[in-house]
Amino acid sequence: MEFDYLRMKNFRQYRDTQIDFSRSPSKNITIIQGANGAGKTNIMNAITWCLFGKELHIDSKYAGLPIVNTTTLAESKDEICEMAVEIQFIQSNGKKLLVNRTCQYKKGKNGNLTEIRSAHSLTVMSEAERDWGYPLYSDEAQYRIDNLIPPSIEEYFFFDGERMDHYFKENTGRDIKDAVFKISQLELFERLIDHLSARRNDFLRTAKGLNPKASELRDMLELQTRSLETDKVELQELTDHKNEAERLEREFSEKLKNSSAEHIQSLGELRDNLGSEVEHLKNEIEEIEEERLGLLHHNMPIIFSFEALAKTKAMIDSRREAGMIPPPYRTIFISNLLKKGKCLCGSDITTKDEYSAERRKKVELYLEESALSDMSNDLIESNAHIQRLMESITDFPEEVVRIGKKLKSLQDSKNTKEEKIEKISQEIKESNLENIKIWEEERSKHEHEMKYLEDKIAVKRNQMERRGNMIRAYRSELKKELEKEKRHKWLLEVEAFCDKGIKCAEEVRDTIMESMKKEIEEKTSRQFLSLIWKKETYNAVKIDKDYNISVQHVSGMEGLGTLSAGEREVCALSFMAALNSVSGFEVPLLVDTPLARISTEPSRSIAENLPNYLKGKQLTLLVTEKEFSSEVQEALSGAVGKVYVINVEEKEHGNLAEVELVK
C-alpha cells in the first residue's frame, strides 16, 4: 500500500494543500523540505489525524493552538469553519482507497472555538472493479483503517528521526520485545493463549463437576438384572417343587379320605374343613392388620404433634378471650383515617395544633393494637382446623383397643383350629393301620415341605420386588448419568482440542518470534554496518533472547554505550527499518528529520544505502535544507521521484504554508 496523495484543507498552517507522492517503483522516495517550524511534522500529524482522529506527533509549541487554520478562521465571515484531511492510498491490488476526515468549528463571540461534534465525519471508500464501492462511515470506516494500519504500531511507520538516537536509551530489551510483539501482532498470540487457557480450564472444571457415574451404575444395573434373572429361575424351581409337594400332599390326603377306615375318613374331612377355616381366618387377620396400619398412619402425625397443636390452640384462644383477635378495627381502616387526617367522629387529627396531635396519637395507638388484624382471619380459621384435628384422634385409643381385641379373638380362633388340626394329624399318625400311618407321614412330610417352600417363595418374591425397584431406580439414575457422561465426554474432547490449540499457538508464536528476532538482527546488523561510516570499528549488531540490543566492537567489547548520537540514530534507524520490513504490513514509511543529528559524510552514506535497504517500500522524508544537502541529494537522486519545498508566509493571525513541487 502506498500514499497517492494527501490533501489538507484548513489543517493548521495548511489552508488548501495537496501533496502527490512519488509512486514510481524505481523512484518511490518523496522529499518534503522545510525549515524548522515550517510545518513538516504537521504533515505527519495531518496523516495520523486523518487516519486515527489524533495528532500523534504533536509538537509542544502547537499543542495549545487551534487545529484549524487560524488565518482562514480570522478572515472568514462565517461562524462555521470546516477543516478536512484526505488521503488516497493505492493498495497492493492497484485499487484506490480514499480516507476523508472532516470536522467543523464554530467561532464564539470572544474568539473561542468549539468543535461541532455532530459535524465530525470519517469516510472510507474503496475502489471496486469498475467504480467506487459503497462508502464506510464512522466506526465501520475506523475499523477498516485500523485493520490496514493498526494504531498501536503506527509509530513504527511514521516516526521522528530526531528522537531516534534516544531510542535505545529510552527503550529497554523488554520495550523492544514489546515493539516486536506489537508490530508482528504476536501480542495477539499472548491474548489468544491466555483466553484459550481460561476456556480450557473452564471446560475442565465443568467436566470435573459433572463426575459421571454411568459406568459404575451400568455395572450395578447389569449385576442386579443378572441376579433378577437367576431369581426368576429359582422362583420357578421353588414353585415347581411347591406344586409337586402340594400335589403329593393332596394325593395322600385324598388317600386318607378314601380309605376303608371310616374313622380316618371323617378325621380327614374334618381336618380339611378346619384347614379352610384357618385359611379364611388368616385372610381376615390380614385385613384387620391392614386396618390397624391405616389407623396408625392417619393418626400418628397428629399424636406426635398433639402437644404443639394444643399449645397453639391455647395461645389463639387466650388472645381471642383477651379481645385481641379479631381486633376492633382493621389496620387499613385506621391508616386511612390517619392519611385523611380526620377521625371517625369528624375530629381533626392532622397535628396542626396540640389538640389534633393528641387525638392523632390516640388513633395511632389503635393502629398498634390492630397489628394482628391482617392475620386474625387466618388465625381464627387455623384454630378451627386445629380443633378438628385434635378431635379427630379422640376415638383413636378406643379404635386401637377394638382392633386389638378383634385381632386377638381371630388369632385365638386360628390357633385353636390349628391345634385341632395338629391333634387330628397326630391321631391319624397313631393309627394301627400301617398304610394309614405311612400315608399320613407322607402327607405330613409334603405339607411341611409345601409350607417351607411357600415361605421360601414369599422371601424370593420379596427379594425380586426389591431388586425390581432397585433396577428401576438404577435405570432412571443411569439415564441422567448417561446425559452427564455425554456432556462430560464432549467437555473433555473440547478441552483436549483447546490444549492442542494452545500448544500449536505457542509453537507458531515461538517460531515467528525466533525467526523475526533472527531476521531483525540480520537486517539491523547489515543496515547498520552499511550505513555506519566507521566501517572497520564494528562487527555486528546482536539481539539476545531478552531483546537487549548490543553493538559488537571489533575488539569483542560491547559498543552500544560508546556510540555517538549520530551512530545511535543510525543504529535505531536500522532497527526501525528492519522491524518495519519484517512486520508483514504494507504501510509506507514516513520519517521526520531523519538526518538532523548526522554529519555530512554519514548522511551521504545513509542516503546512498537507504534506497537499497528499503527497496520496494515507499518512503517519504521530511527534511530540513541542511539535511537535504547537495551530497544527500546526489546520493538519493536515483531514488527520489518528487521533491517539495514548504514555503511559509507570515500572516497577522498565524503562518500560512504551501508546498511547492520543485522536482
Added chain:
Amino acid sequence: MSNVNRRILKTIEESKFEENIKELLKTLLAIELRNMADKAIRYAEDYDRSLRRLAGVTEEQEDK
C-alpha cells in the same frame, strides 16, 4: 474483515497442524484483533462458538 499479519497467517498455513487447528488459530486471532480494536473484554462466547464449530465433536445438550 480480518487483517492478521500475513507472516502469522503464512506460518500457520505452512505448519503441519491439522486443518481444524489452523482454522481455529486464524479465527481466534481475528477475534482477538477485532476485540483489541473494539477494546472489548468479553471473548468467551466468540471462543466457544469457534470451538463448537471446529472441535469436530457434537455437543450434547446441557443438563437442565
